Amino acid sequence: MASFSNQILLQTKISLPALRENLLVRKRLIRTITQGLQGRLTTVCAPAGFGKSTLVSQWIHQCEHSTAWVSLDETDNDLIRFWRYIMEALTAINASELGVRLSYLTPLLPSLSVKTFIDALINELCTFSSPIVLVLDDYHEISQQPIHDSLSYFIDYLPQHLHVIIASRSEIPFSASKWLARGELNHIDILQLQFTVEETKSFYQEVVPLPLTSEHIQKLFQQTEGWITGLQLASISLRSNTNYDQYIGSFNGYHRNVADYLFQEVLTKLPSPIHAFLLQTCVLERMDAEACEAVTDQAGSREMLERLLALNLFVIPLDEHNTWFRYHHLFSDFLRNLLKRSDTGRWLKSNQSASRHFAARGLLDRAIEHAILGEHYISAARLLNSYAAEVLKRGELSTLLHWIEAISPHSELSADMSLLHTFLLVMTGQGDRAAVLLDKIEQQLAAVDMDQRKQILSGLLFVKSNLVFYSGNYEQWYEFAAEKLDGELPENPLFYNFNYNMTEPLVRRTAFGLKGSLSSDTEAIALRFTAVLESHGWSNSLINLYVVQSLCEGYYEWNRLDECLKLVRQVERSVRFEQIPGLFVPNRITLARIQASKGNYRLAHETIDEAIHTMGRISEYYWLHPLRAFRVRLYLQETQMAPAKREMAGLHLAASDRPASNRMFEYVTLARFLSAQAKEAEATRLLEQLMLQASKEQCQLSMAEISCLQALVELQRGQRLAALRYLHEALVIGEANGYIRTFLDEGKSMAKLLQTYVYQRETDVQNGDWQGVTVEYVQRLLALFPQVQDRKDTALIEPLSQQELFILKLLRQGASNRQISEALALTEGTVKVYLSRIYSKLGVSSRTQALVAAQELLLFEA
Template sequence: MAGSLIASKMRVPVVRGGSVRRDRLDGPLDRGVAGPLTLLSAPAGFGKTTLLADWLACTGRTSAAWLSLDERDGDPVRFWTYLVTALRTAPGSPAGFGDAALALLTAPRPSTEAVVTALLDDLAALRDDVVLVLDDLHVVDAREIRDGLALLLEHLPPALHLVVACRADPPFPLARMRARGELVEVRAAELRFTPDEVAAYLADAAGPGLAPADVVALEERTEGWIAALQLAALSLRGRADVGGFIARFAGDDRYVVDYLVEEVLRHLSPDVGDFLLRTAVLDRFTAPLCDAVTGRDDGARTLPALERANLFLVPLDDHREWYRYHHLFADVLRARIPAGRLPLLHRRAADWFERHDLVEESVEHALAAGDVDRAARLMERAVPAIRRSRHDTTFRGWLARLPDEVLRRSPVLGVFRGWSLMVAGDLEGFAARLDDAERALAAVPPGSEPPWADTEELHTLPATIAVYRASIAQARGDVAGTAAHARRALDLARPGDHLSLGSASGLLGLASWAEGDVASALRTFGRAVTSLRAGGNVVDELTSTAVLADMWLAAGRPLTARRVCERALRRDGGAPPAAAASLHVALSGLHREAGDLGRAREHLGTADALDDRGSVVEGRHRRHVAAALLAAAEGDPDAADVLLDRAEQDHLPGFLPDLHPVPAIRARILLRRQRPLEAADLVRGRGVTPDDRADPLREYDHLTLVRLLLARRRPDRATGLLERLLDAAQSAGRARSVLEIGMLQALALDARGDRPRARETLDRALTGAPETAGHVRLFLDEGTPVTDLLRDVERHGTASEQARLLLGPSPDVALTGREIQVLRLLDGELTGPQIARALYVTHNTLRTHTKHIFTKLDVTTRRAAVARARERGVL
């Protein structure tokens, strides 16, 4: 992306001669530099850009970064790449500034919050003040960009001062900033020319001979609107009846502009008028481009002449090579271009941009010309660059503008259009796109040249289609189909196509997992992670590692799962934030399972800080589920319910087997709250019965049903189902399931009054578990019935040590559960306010808990409390 940036967008515009110096506004702008935000908000044509450029030039602010925005900058990756590059190229920017943020932007599915966090780290190290100007911010309205800017503004270090020029207020907390004195505003009322400024401007622009009364009348009619004054001054040149013109002049925004432009155009030579109308289709232009579009050869002479005539030409660089028209002027010109001429002008522009390898502009003009076939060919060529730079928003926008029949003819574009349908949950639509792509590929006779762009994506498309078919099968719960399509993808993958190889192996591993064969899943999914690493897909590699940890947990190896995640976080160069967030979510779940709720909360907080709404939907789903289970373990079922609502909203099929469905999780929490009727409704909705055969994909639902039967005092109804589930889990090596089923069998026996057999069953289950200490919550979540059995095993069973580990130490200090939570967080690096935020309590409430802990442990400091707790076995 960096190589294709337009440097002129990041340069302070050159102030043209004849502009009026508005030094009265230097004071407010200078005051703004003392705070985080200066906002210039006014309609078009009020001179915001000129004012800021003039202020920077005249006040000698050399440490300034400038970014002129346009509609194409609505792509989040493009926007943040430009912003970071503008800052790093500003005078005084240290070496290496922005490297981390730019590296994150090249990753698949870059996290906006992670990019902003990396940028903030670099900004915090700045020694000199920097002013960052974002000009025309109103053209960018993507939610990810707005949220990222709000985050940047919230944590803005003192060295950076943000100046925003826009036509409408940005979605920042302006009221709060205004109340805190953190905002300086310059609005239309201040930007309007004063009578003296109007007189100074008209004396230069309209020439001498303008009577003072005429100046006053024009100032009143325009109300100091600079664009209208500029247009009026052009219309006044050489006019005999100046007074009459001013008397007829009306001050109604767009109608005034239309009227004045018509007056300006009417007085231009036909050659100049024709040049303006032909080149108005261009967002930016240079002389050779103008010649290509107009079919003339006078661009090099005409552009300087237009600039000298103040015909709304804005230079985009110091060399006067690239220009654009003032936006209002361009809008009015475009409205006057005959409709029949537009396709030809856009085709010519597309030709020129294509010859100069400016593919994005070429695509835009081809689409505007209605030449959809050509646009499709250009898009096919652009796919590799778009995917590398992660301009997914731009690409999806292009695809949405292509007719359906064109997409169906292009296998590459059809497949990528289909993927966007799958992300939206339309599996049938995605499958139909894959069918179209395969038919198009099959229609090309062997040995003949295909009618599409010869790109790597075209060559790897058969394997890609097979991978996507495996994803659809998985989303439908078709385990056999998932495996079959994944194997076909492996057969079709070309040597070195690590993405296809890794994706196919991953899906094959997930199919084994869904079948309950954890050993095969671990082997195959491990190969997938290796392939992704070989292909340099770091984010995919490490997010897959989090899934691998889930498989180790299913194999009954929670400590191994934890080591896998911790090793991935310590990889050379560190884990990219998006991947690190997934790993921290996995670690949060593992620590919660092990009974360490404090560390679980820490990891979840870290994941929240690293990730944002721009993350993968499935990642958000997993984070919400982890947070809900943690909230339930901490005794806050209401918070868990809200988080599960969010998880259901964000869940989409096709990413991972749904082995822990949200309704079943919700039912288990309701059972712990002694609300079996509500839980029964959810279980009934899952369609499971005690007579079902064992099915690994439905095991979580079945074990939820067992808990419901026990709550309803119907243990006999659960016995047969538990035996079938146990046989299936043992034969497949799912040690965690074996442990859970054994625990539930013991509870069923105890509910029937057979305590000796219940103790023996639980003792046997604990003895066979490879890593009992990592499964604390599995037992504690069942409450008193299980803890009573565990104490019985501790006294009389062969697994007494395992039972003791699950029960935890019996401290001689009567600390409450909440106080133990606080104590665990005190045994870390978090500050008091950070601990309060982690626990969702006020700082005063935290002080109360801390005081009680100190009193009970007979200490006076945090360090002494932790040491005493360790001595007494509390920690």
């Protein structure tokens, strides 16, 4: 089966339409589009037949911008499919570096939220400075509000060098007022698209030369009101009608009834073979000679297509080689309506033939659509059975749901398809409908044989588990597991090959891992769930391995390292271990974290090096980024700045980037690196953006880590109160989930800050800002830090700033006030002010006392 990105029909949808010969160049409108490039959006909106696509195509062939073109149709009303087409079109742009970077993003789309994906896409587009134009043709075919919302969000955050052009029969279905107010919207409407008198004259004198008088041309212009298709239809009829006066006076306007009349006028004058060919092939959205011969059951389709092109019969080439074509939308609509009314049998037969043909070519999306249109639901169900796993893997849930609900009223679904239907309802937020369907499936179990019953139970466990996950009805799942499951069950490949993690270096950060939420209940559920799976021989099923890895990461966070290591090894022993990067990478990072927590950095580096080698060997290059970012973290923990800097450079991240959520792990690493370089301002700005992303995704794990880092950066800047506020935010999340390693892994600086936090709370008992965190929780954390001094008199009342620490180190070297002022380019008076602040914070009154206090507080080791 062809992959999605290699399918022939997909390529025609992202290929710029070939520029037809004998077209009138719309110079005034081409200038209008060019002028609009200063903004972010151009809309070309008018009813059918006004030359929208032709105009945009003309402009593209004349401009020098890199262009991505997407021809949309009704099958694109799937949020994932819609954005995948856009990605494929952008990746196809002749810009090798951009194409490579975007190609890493495409496989991630099913597992990312769409806004997260768009953030990542924009981030990559920002790295490419040349102008890019994205064209979305026939946008009126899109009816799903989530798609409109996502596109509006994308346009809102476009990089300056990217421009979007939307061509549609109707006004765009989302607000553009903000862009209009800022002068960033260029709108071309029906009044601008209408031919002028001069353009009408040029059309009849140059494009389709006819011996018409100026009066004839003026009359045609008035009658059609500049409607381009009307003028073209009239020209075809006028070739065989010498009584121009009579014909020109027989119609007016450009509305649909006139279009049908004119098409009928054209069609009745065509030779019988052409007439039959048009009606038989009109069922095809896109066609080549091979597809045409399949539905006509006749040879010679290549020659016929060339003949239609020569006759200018509303056939549009879709590539430069004249291999793939489509009919003008108005013409195809007319032909299909005519065929349905006049010969329903032929309509059904042609669609069924098209379905068989596309299935044979491996183009199953189109094959299923034609089987449904041809009302051959048994065939559609059979194709769906063989193809559903691939579509599920692509994440096109809306498309799958549409097919199933189109087929199910007419053909009995297999047990797998019924369960898939239920699963799709769960995943699209229709839990009530899913529960009703599940009850029906369970009621049917008694009527099937044992082997089929086991297969159904296998899928039921998966679907019911997902329903429980979203509804929280755990008792129902326990009851099902206890009563219905008995003995070993077969693994259901449709469901158990579902990959829950395509992007995250830690499973706990995914929706499957509850985005970092931890509790004794989640532990108990995970243990019981894996026990059921493993008792039925499903130890190596992806769902079991992901639950084990998620539980493993939870144990690490709770500092239960021995239990964590045991589960690390359990996942490691799976035969599927290295084949699933979403398991392999989190597992290796978890192992390296255990090793580093015990001070064995050599082993931790070896673990990550081995993982990097493995991902490179199997060409999973996306996962190299988080692995290298973790290696930077190891270097920072070891205070090895030189290798950390070298490794950081290979990640190609900058503090000025707009960080994308799918690279949260790497950007948090960058913030750590900036902080280690004393670039607090850049680290602060980056952490603020990362917190916005983490909050939007509601990832508890990320929010706690970022709050900790914000606290430590503020501590480093000498902003004690700000540091304590950020620390409190982290502790609120931490205590709610029992987090330990999030704090413990930050080392001595975190220990000192926690001591200051306890001291501040004890001296500020009336302040209500400390709610949500108990002192007992903080004390438990402090007790786990090695060599932490608990005496209140050794805790700094207010942390020293970086400048103050540097002065303290100069004092240790015996520097005088004058030498300090020269080293820091300060006046001696300013140095005295700094020394006074230092003495106050340390609670001392002299240099000697300050040096003794600093030694006791381990400040020289900071």
